Amino acid sequence: MAGSAMPIQTPGDLVKARESGLLKLKPGRPRIAVGLSTCGIAVGGERLIERLKEIITAGGHDIDLVRVGCIGFCKEEPIVNITIPGRPLVILHRVSPDDAEAIVKSVLNGSVLEEKALCKVSSWDHITGSVIYGTGFDTIPDYHDITFFGRQTKVILRDAGFINPEDIDEYIAVGGYQAFVSAITSRSPDEVIDIVKQSDLRGRGGAGFPAGLKWEITRKAKGHLKYIVCNADEGDPGAYMNRNEMESDPHMLIEGLLIGAYAIGTPDALIYIRAEYPLAIERLKKAIGQAREYGLVGENILGTGFSCDIQLATGAGAFVCGESTALAASIEGKTGRPRPRPPRLTDSGVWGRPTDLNNVETFCNVPVILARGAEWYRGIGAKGNTGTKVFSLVGKVENVGMVEVPLGTTLRTIVSEIGDGGAGGKAVKAVQTGGPSGGCIPARLFDTPVDFEHLNEAGSMMGSGGIVVMDEDTDMVDIARYFINFATSESCGKCVPCREGLKHTLLILNKIVAGKGSSADLAMLESLSDTIQMTSLCGLGQTAPNPVLTTLKYFREEYEALIKEGT
Amino acid sequence: MDDTTFHEIISRYPSPSGRILGILRDIQIQEGYIPRDLLNRVSEELNEPVSRLYSLITFYSFFSLHPVGEHMITVCMGTPCHVKGAEKILGTLQSLLGLPGESSDGKYSETTEDDMFTVEIARCFGACSMAPVIHVDNDLYGYVTPDQIPDILSRYGWKGTGIGKPQKGSDL
Numbered sequence: 001m002a003g004s005a006m007p008i009q010t011p012g013d014l015v016k017a018r019e020s021g022l023l024k025l026k027p028g029r030p031r032i033a034v035g036l037s038t039c040g041i042a043v044g045g046e047r048l049i050e051r052l053k054e055i056i057t058a059g060g061h062d063i064d065l066v067r068v069g070c071i072g073f074c075k076e077e078p079i080v081n082i083t084i085p086g087r088p089l090v091i092l093h094r095v096s097p098d099d100a101e102a103i104v105k106s107v108l109n110g111s112v113l114e115e116k117a118l119c120k121v122s123s124w125d126h127i128t129g130s131v132i133y134g135t136g137f138d139t140i141p142d143y144h145d146i147t148f149f150g151r152q153t154k155v156i157l158r159d160a161g162f163i164n165p166e167d168i169d170e171y172i173a174v175g176g177y178q179a180f181v182s183a184i185t186s187r188s189p190d191e192v193i194d195i196v197k198q199s200d201l202r203g204r205g206g207a208g209f210p211a212g213l214k215w216e217i218t219r220k221a222k223g224h225l226k227y228i229v230c231n232a233d234e235g236d237p238g239a240y241m242n243r244n245e246m247e248s249d250p251h252m253l254i255e256g257l258l259i260g261a262y263a264i265g266t267p268d269a270l271i272y273i274r275a276e277y278p279l280a281i282e283r284l285k286k287a288i289g290q291a292r293e294y295g296l297v298g299e300n301i302l303g304t305g306f307s308c309d310i311q312l313a314t315g316a317g318a319f320v321c322g323e324s325t326a327l328a329a330s331i332e333g334k335t336g337r338p339r340p341r342p343p344r345l346t347d348s349g350v351w352g353r354p355t356d357l358n359n360v361e362t363f364c365n366v367p368v369i370l371a372r373g374a375e376w377y378r379g380i381g382a383k384g385n386t387g388t389k390v391f392s393l394v395g396k397v398e399n400v401g402m403v404e405v406p407l408g409t410t411l412r413t414i415v416s417e418i419g420d421g422g423a424g425g426k427a428v429k430a431v432q433t434g435g436p437s438g439g440c441i442p443a444r445l446f447d448t449p450v451d452f453e454h455l456n457e458a459g460s461m462m463g464s465g466g467i468v469v470m471d472e473d474t475d476m477v478d479i480a481r482y483f484i485n486f487a488t489s490e491s492c493g494k495c496v497p498c499r500e501g502l503k504h505t506l507l508i509l510n511k512i513v514a515g516k517g518s519s520a521d522l523a524m525l526e527s528l529s530d531t532i533q534m535t536s537l538c539g540l541g542q543t544a545p546n547p548v549l550t551t552l553k554y555f556r557e558e559y560e561a562l563i564k565e566g567t
Numbered sequence: 568m569d570d571t572t573f574h575e576i577i578s579r580y581p582s583p584s585g586r587i588l589g590i591l592r593d594i595q596i597q598e599g600y601i602p603r604d605l606l607n608r609v610s611e612e613l614n615e616p617v618s619r620l621y622s623l624i625t626f627y628s629f630f631s632l633h634p635v636g637e638h639m640i641t642v643c644m645g646t647p648c649h650v651k652g653a654e655k656i657l658g659t660l661q662s663l664l665g666l667p668g669e670s671s672d673g674k675y676s677e678t679t680e681d682d683m684f685t686v687e688i689a690r691c692f693g694a695c696s697m698a699p700v701i702h703v704d705n706d707l708y709g710y711v712t713p714d715q716i717p718d719i720l721s722r723y724g725w726k727g728t729g730i731g732k733p734q735k736g737s738d739l
Contacts, residue, residue, distance in 0.1 A: 039696055042707035074696030237645030240693035270584055275592050275629050276692060313585025314592050316627035319690065333587030333615075335626040350584065394647040394695040401696060432646060466695075468646045482649050486690065492626075 007295035009302060014172065014181050017294070018129075021173030025131060025163065028085055030063045030107045032056075035079040035161055037070035037247040038279050044096065045078040051100040063107060069248020071161025072402030073118075073148055079161065082112045086134040088120035089162075091143070112137065119143045126158050128175025128371045148399050151418045153380065155388045156364045157404045160248035165283050168290040171251035177296055179370035180255045184262050184304045192263040193219065196366065198374030200386040205231055205322070205359030206434065206463045207539075208452035211366075214356055217346045218264045221354035226266040229350060229357045230257055231327060232273035232280070235319040236435025237486065239466030241390040242360040244402050246273075246280040249364075250287035254310060256363030258297065259370060261308045264356050269310045272327055275317060284312060319436070319490035323538045324349075324357050326492070337492045338538035359464065361390060382408030385451035390465055395432075396423045397469035405450070412446040415469060426471040430554070434463030436483045436490070437543035439550030440476060459550040461543065476555040477562055481509040483547035491540065498541030501532040505548060512559060515566030522559055526552060568598060568605060577612055587613060591623065591630060599639065600631040628690070635685035636678045638723045640703050645691030647698035652713075656699050659713040660686050663720065663727075683724065 008014050025031075034040070034049045049067065056063050071079055076093035080103065083089050090112045092103070099116060106113045120140045123132040144150045154160075163170035171177070183192050197212030218226060230253065234242040246253060253271075261269045273281055288310050291297040299307045318336045320326050326336035328350045349355020365387055369377045378386045385407035391414065393403045398420035405414060415421070415428055422428045430440045433450075439460035441448060448454050455462050470479065488502045505528055511517050529545030536542045552559065576593045580586040590613070594605055601624055610617045624630040642648075642657045657675075661668050664684055666677040678685040694700045697709025701719075708719060717727060 038692075038707065039694055039709070042694060042697060042700075042709050234693060235690070237649075237691035238647050238695050239691075240695050243693040272585070276689065311582060311584060314589055315629075316588050316592055316623075317629035317690070318627050330588065331584050333583070333585075333623070335622055392695055394698060395650050435646070466646070468650065468695075470650060474650055479646075479650070482646070490690070 007293070008177075008181070009295060011181050011185055011302075014177060017169065017172045018175070021169035021171075022131075024064075024167065024170055025173050026083065026085070026133070027064050030085070031066065031083040032063060032103065032107065033066045033068040033081040033083070033164070035070050035077060035081075036067045037244060039074055040070055040077050040079065041279075043077045047097045048078055048080070048095060048100060051097040052104065055100055055104045059104070061104065061108060063104065066164045067166065068163060069160045069165045070244055070402065072157060072244065072404075073399070074401040075399055076118060079118075081161070082107060083133060084110055084112070087136045088122045088140075089124070089133045090120045090137060090140060091118045092116040093118040112140075114140065119146045119149070124162060126162070126174035127155060127368050128158075128178060129173070131162075131174065147420070148401065148418055151413060152404050153388050153406050154404050155368055155380065156245060156252075156361060156390050157248070157402065158368075159252065160244065160402075163249070165248050165250055166286055168251055168287065168294060171249070175371065176251055176367070177255055179367040180258050180262075180296070181302065183259050183370055184306050185302060189219065189263045189265055192259060192370065195374050196263070196369060199369045199377040200384065201362065201365050201369060201377070202385070202452065203359055204361035204365070204389065204464070206437070206461060208462065211358060211362050214346065214358070215260060215263050218354050218356035221346055223354055225353050226264060226268070227350045227353055227355040228257065228261045228264050228266055228269045229327070229331070229355055230269070230271040230360055230363055231322065231357055232271050232277075232360045233315045233321050233327065234274060234277075234360070234464060235322045236437075236464050236466050238392065238394055238432070238468040239435060239464050240392050241402065241465045243277050243280050245360055245364055245390070246277070247283055250280075250283045251291065252364050252367060253284070253360055254287055254291055254297070256366035257310060258308055259366050260356065260358065260363060262306055267307045267309060269308055270313055270331065270350070271310065272313045272315060272321075272331055274315045281312065281314065288312075318492075319486075320492045320538070320540050323540060326538070327357065328355060335492070337494045338540075340537060361465075381406040382449065382451055385453070389450070389462070391450075391467045392465060393419050393467050393469070395469040396426065396471040396474065397421070397428070398423050407451045408449045410447050410449055411441065414450065414467065415446060419469065422469070422471040426473065428469055429472050429474060430470045430476065432460075432468040432470065432479065432547070433466065434461040434543075434546070435466050436487050437461055437539065437546060438463045439546040440470070440479060440554060441550070442554040459546065459553060461546070476551045476558045477509070477513060480548045480551040481506065481513055484509055484544070487540065487544035491544075495535075495537040495541065497532045497535040498537070498544065501528055501536075502541070502544055504528060505532070505545065509548070512562050515562060517559075517563045517566060519560075519563060521563075522552065522556075568594070572597070573605070573608060587615065587620070587623065588627070591620070595630050599635045600633055602634075603632075631676060633676070633678075635676075636682045638684050638704055640684055640686045640701060641689045641692075642686065643692045643694070643698070643700045643702075644688045645693075645695060645698070647695040648691075648700060651698045653699045655713050656701060656711055656716070657686070657688065659716045663716060663725075684720070
């Protein structure tokens with residue numbers, strides 16, 4: 001699909017590319033777009049698009065059929081968007097291949113299959129640009145009236161489900177690459193860093209380190225050969241934000257990464273991505289290829305003298321490789337075992353060179369910050385916790401899906417409103433955030449604002465953004481054991497507290513679950529957890545006891561009941 | 568693997584960053600495991616001792632040194648899958664296919680006697696919205712329940728008889 005336009009040599013070329021890209025989004029004829037990320041494909045999206053293709057080809061109909069990413073309402077998939085010129089975009093849900101005939105028929109009549117319509121979108125703010133679709137279809141509810149969507153603020157997911165992730169033209173159509181092109185043609189690297197610093201953007205990988213500051217440190221680090229690396233080794237079980245971001249809008253990541261490379265002053269960019277994400281890998285490769293064809297990646301970009309190439313490196317299934325020094329070792333083809341810091345990666349990272357490492361979502365924030373300015377960005381979220389965060393809301397919740405809200409939004413809004421409470425009307429008992437490093441937060445603390453500090457205070461952490469909902473039937477001791485089992489098998493084995501401490505924590509938990517525990521075991525769990533936290537070498541061990549500590553703190557009665565049952 | 572494929576895989580990685588793991592990953596995907604002869608060839612090609620490659624293969628869970636069955640079944644053990652009954656899915660598979668139930672160290676890979684199916688577990692596919700999920704070859708199945716398993720298996724040639732007896736103690 002891509003490749004129709006000429007390489008982009010001037011900012012003016014980008015404007016032209018944008019105009020031609022818009023003709024793909026609003027082609028002047030009906031467009032049917034099928035949401036095809038990993039999950040959309042798994043629930044039959046591929047069969048659906050094949051069926052639609054057959055019907056459209058057989059009938060010789062003048063209808064565009066494209067693949068788009070995922071709009072995030074996973075529960076309602078497969079999702080299909082219908083665009084009829086002058087009319088609102090209509091989102092159809094739970095569409096099966098059997099509906100294909102009726103969909104095409106209604107589109108040819110200038111209408112949509114109303115029984116499958118979830119909502120309509122009259123105009124869409126892509127933040128870097130906007131698209132006005134049209135009016136009509138009065139009986140179909142508006143997008144904003146669907147609670148799942150209405151309470152969200154889409155900044156990172158602004159394009160997901162609307163544009164074809166395999167076509168650079170559609171990303172450019174909604175203002176994509178504008179921020180990068182402006183940056184390299186009209187701003188100095190220091191200015192770019194300054195804007196990112198002003199925005200107060202904090203790293204989205206979990207720790208929340210100021211992103212602009214990390215860029216500045218790397219820029220100032222000694223040595224002219226440097227790396228900028230994107231951590232796409234999304235390892236927390238229950239988290240798939242990065243997968244969706246890369247599958248639905250890979251150019252957004254590439255643009256953010258290019259801006260970072262320009263700011264830091266390096267031509268070498270790497271994306272370290274987990275091997276378990278084949279579709280994300282494929283779409284990123286395609287996207288990098290298209291950006292290269294357009295002259296946005298490669299040598300002497302837009303004749304500015306700035307060059308940058310992006311390379312993919314795949315992980316191989318080791319949770320610990322999310323730790324920065326382990327990740328660097330893994331890129332070098334070594335076992336991913338962390339080393340003591342300092343030196344930090346910004347001084348000595350991949351192949352010993354100064355290396356900036358940011359999470360996928362951190363980079364995804366950068367294009368909008370440059371496009372709309374630091375002040376605009378600071379207007380979203382809370383002081384010190386600016387912007388939005390994408391969460392995967394999963395587990396025993398009614399509305400499972402990808403949720404983006406301003407930082408500082410309460411857990412209650414996320415779980416009870418957007419998530420519509422427990423699945424099947426059951427009572428929600430707790431949520432688990434932050435993956436194996438995080439903790440369980442009980443329902444009575446659901447007024448906790450979701451930001452870096454408040455989650456830490458509650459004994460959990462932001463992590464990369466997985467929110468797993470537990471209901472009244474969930475056994476919290478089993479959850480603690482589950483995470484310790486996970487951390488035990490993922491421990492790299494280098495340091496004793498993590499390797500041995502976690503193993504013994506697991507043995508004690510097994511004993512308690514088997515009804516053979518005593519109250520002395522609970523005291524031992526607490527003191528062992530303390531030791532592991534304080535003496536482990538890296539973040540894996542330092543945070544691994546959190547699930548035990550938080551369940552002991554908030555659900556101690558469940559441990560005690562198991563001990564009592566046994567005696 | 569023929570010479571052309573092997574060299575094509577090697578040529579995909581001109582730069583040292585991500586090279587070794589990338590090559591091993593591609594071999595793992597192509598062959599379903601890392602055969603010993605290919606390990607030797609990678610060692611020669613990259614001038615890396617076999618022992619070092621071996622340390623990588625045993626460290627990273629994506630790789631396997633043992634041949635797998637014709638169809639690969641991977642059960643996701645991520646948190647959402649866990650709270651939605653992944654253990655039962657694994658138990659059902661073990662029971663129907665007559666595989667042992669031990670998975671205490673978090674790594675599990677067992678092949679049926681007739682080499683038709685290998686069952687493994689994964690820490691998370693990132694397909695959490697459809698929990699519990701399993702992969703069979705390249706197909707992802709979501710919202711899986713234990714009673715759907717026989718139907719899913721039969722799509723891959725499972726005859727439902729003679730493979731093994733149900734294990735005792737499986738959680739059904």
